[in-house]
Amino acid sequence: MTSLPAKTTRKLGLVIDLDTCVGCHACVISCKGWNTENYGAALSDMDAYGANPEGTFLNRVHTFEVTRDAAPPMVVHFPKSCLHCDDAPCVTVCPTGASYKRTEDGIVLVNETDCIGCGLCAWACPYGAREMDAAAKVMKKCTLCVDRIYNENLAPEDREPACVRTCPSGARHFGDLGDPGSAVSRLVTERGGFDLMPEQGTQPVNKYLPPRGRDMLQAPDLASLCDTTPETATGFLGWLDRALEKL
Amino acid sequence: MHPAPSLILFTVLSGLGFGLLVWLGLGLRAPTGLAAFILFGLAYALTGAGLIAAAFHLGHPERALKAFTQWRSSWLSREAVLAVATLLVMAPHAAASVFLGNGVPVLGWAGAVLALTTIFATAMIYAQIRAVPRWHHSSTPVVFLLAALAGGALLAGQVTLALWGMLALSLAMVAHWVAGDRQFRASGSSTGTATGLGSLGRVRLLEPPHSGRNYLLREMVHVVGRKHAHKLRLIALALGALLPALLLLLPVSYISVAVALMAHIAGMLVQRWLFFAEAEHVVGLYYGKR
Numbered sequence: 001m002t003s004l005p006a007k008t009t010r011k012l013g014l015v016i017d018l019d020t021c022v023g024c025h026a027c028v029i030s031c032k033g034w035n036t037e038n039y040g041a042a043l044s045d046m047d048a049y050g051a052n053p054e055g056t057f058l059n060r061v062h063t064f065e066v067t068r069d070a071a072p073p074m075v076v077h078f079p080k081s082c083l084h085c086d087d088a089p090c091v092t093v094c095p096t097g098a099s100y101k102r103t104e105d106g107i108v109l110v111n112e113t114d115c116i117g118c119g120l121c122a123w124a125c126p127y128g129a130r131e132m133d134a135a136a137k138v139m140k141k142c143t144l145c146v147d148r149i150y151n152e153n154l155a156p157e158d159r160e161p162a163c164v165r166t167c168p169s170g171a172r173h174f175g176d177l178g179d180p181g182s183a184v185s186r187l188v189t190e191r192g193g194f195d196l197m198p199e200q201g202t203q204p205v206n207k208y209l210p211p212r213g214r215d216m217l218q219a220p221d222l223a224s225l226c227d228t229t230p231e232t233a234t235g236f237l238g239w240l241d242r243a244l245e246k247l
Numbered sequence: 248m249h250p251a252p253s254l255i256l257f258t259v260l261s262g263l264g265f266g267l268l269v270w271l272g273l274g275l276r277a278p279t280g281l282a283a284f285i286l287f288g289l290a291y292a293l294t295g296a297g298l299i300a301a302a303f304h305l306g307h308p309e310r311a312l313k314a315f316t317q318w319r320s321s322w323l324s325r326e327a328v329l330a331v332a333t334l335l336v337m338a339p340h341a342a343a344s345v346f347l348g349n350g351v352p353v354l355g356w357a358g359a360v361l362a363l364t365t366i367f368a369t370a371m372i373y374a375q376i377r378a379v380p381r382w383h384h385s386s387t388p389v390v391f392l393l394a395a396l397a398g399g400a401l402l403a404g405q406v407t408l409a410l411w412g413m414l415a416l417s418l419a420m421v422a423h424w425v426a427g428d429r430q431f432r433a434s435g436s437s438t439g440t441a442t443g444l445g446s447l448g449r450v451r452l453l454e455p456p457h458s459g460r461n462y463l464l465r466e467m468v469h470v471v472g473r474k475h476a477h478k479l480r481l482i483a484l485a486l487g488a489l490l491p492a493l494l495l496l497l498p499v500s501y502i503s504v505a506v507a508l509m510a511h512i513a514g515m516l517v518q519r520w521l522f523f524a525e526a527e528h529v530v531g532l533y534y535g536k537r
Contacts, residue, residue: 002317053459060456068448095324096313117306120323126378128530131462137306194443199435208443
């Protein structure tokens with residue numbers, strides 16, 4: 001049923017630290033790898049070796065520049081995937097019941113054998129978290145690696161989403177955001193974690209942590225240090241300078 | 248939004264067909280025999296063609312029957328259920344009008360109400376989407392309903408109703424454009440809220456996440472063709488509503504009604520193309536495009 005659960009027991013999700021992300025795209029690749037080799041239709045590529053390659057990805061890293069009034073501009077790498085919203089508009093629009101939000105952990109999933117590929121859920125999502133696979137013709141989205149996090153065949157440290165597991169800078173955190181005492185919830189409280197586009201009314205579970213303020217260099221005017229030409233030359237060079245000036 | 252020909256054809260044709268069914272069901276001028284055969288046949292052909300065009304939009308049309316299950320939450324599912332219910336409920340009324348020389352008014356009225364709600368459901372598929380601010384407005388269902396009713400009245404030969412319908416439609420289209428132009432700003436979404444970095448300063452995209460195109464850009468970030476939006480609005484307004492209204496004011500003949508109908512359909516195709524092409528999805532904010 002594509003009606004949303006009134007309440008989910010847990011709210012599994014990600015906390016993404018925009019201060020720490022270095023924009024390496026490793027999460028993009030590990031996500032594509034895991035989700036192509038495992039559960040569901042593979043994430044296909046079209047024209048992979050041609051002039052216009054494109055493919056399906058569940059996680060993408062944008063890079064933004066923030067121009068500030070009283071400080072130097074800031075470059076912010078911005079990974080974006082499904083936010084597993086509490087009030088997920090993608091779920092309620094689904095005509096077939098293929099899209100659903102799980103009551104036990106709040107993960108938003110697509111049952112690929114029920115998906116008719118109408119694309120309406122992708123339209124309903126303000127974040128661009130859903131992409132229709134061009135080969136399988138079904139809607140693909142982040143599963144929060146549901147086939148990893150409960151997978152007892154994996155070592156305990158691997159039972160987290162592939163993007164979190166692979167992040168070399170520790171910018172991605174996974175946990176229960178419905179539990180105020182969890183590590184991710186405490187991180188959100190301490191660092192002032194925020195929602196993306198709260199005005200869209202989706203109540204996203206995933207949170208983003210803002211970049212910390214940058215250090216400011218307390219130094220004299222650097223430009224003056226660069227100017228190595230003496231004001232006026234003396235002696236022979238001074239004479240040469242004046243002579244050349246008159247020519 | 249990408250103006251998919253299948254969706255433009257579907258919304259225009261099935262809208263027209265259901266609009267015709269509204270008037271045929273109400274039975275203000277109840278055709279019988281051959282006239283009923285032609286009009287009901289036309290209505291069923293238009294709605295059928297529209298539904299087939301919509302099926303072409305699906306990645307897996309073979310699973311389309313599943314779309315009848317989620318009417319409790321989904322406007323798309325409601326539309327499917329209502330469309331089929333309209334055609335089924337209206338069928339005995341149509342058959343009786345053609346073969347018995349007399350319709351079944353109760354079924355006709357029920358069918359008319361169902362046809363009206365079907366058109367409303369079609370419009371709500373778009374109007375419900377908050378991520379497309381231009382669509383997320385009360386004028387969207389008004390335009391869809393008036394377009395279907397005015398066009399349907401024209402097809403049904405209800406000249407006075409068609410005239411008033413065309414005039415109302417022209418006002419609704421203008422209201423939809425005027426309101427729509429303010430909607431994106433009114434939605435409050437900006438690159439600042441999309442990234443959550445707006446409180447730090449001015450935010451702009453420095454590097455997109457991929458150098459090529461993708462599904463999101465193709466489907467939801469359609470920026471080509473908006474250049475002529477104002478001219479196309481005038482064409483849609485003139486052909487879709489004003490010219491038909493003018494022709495209906497003149498002494499009515501088969502030719503004038505036929506020309507009015509052709510103009511109306513052409514105008515509505517332009518209007519519907521603009522409806523998609525002009526609509527900006529907030530996901531464009533992540534790509535520095537709208």
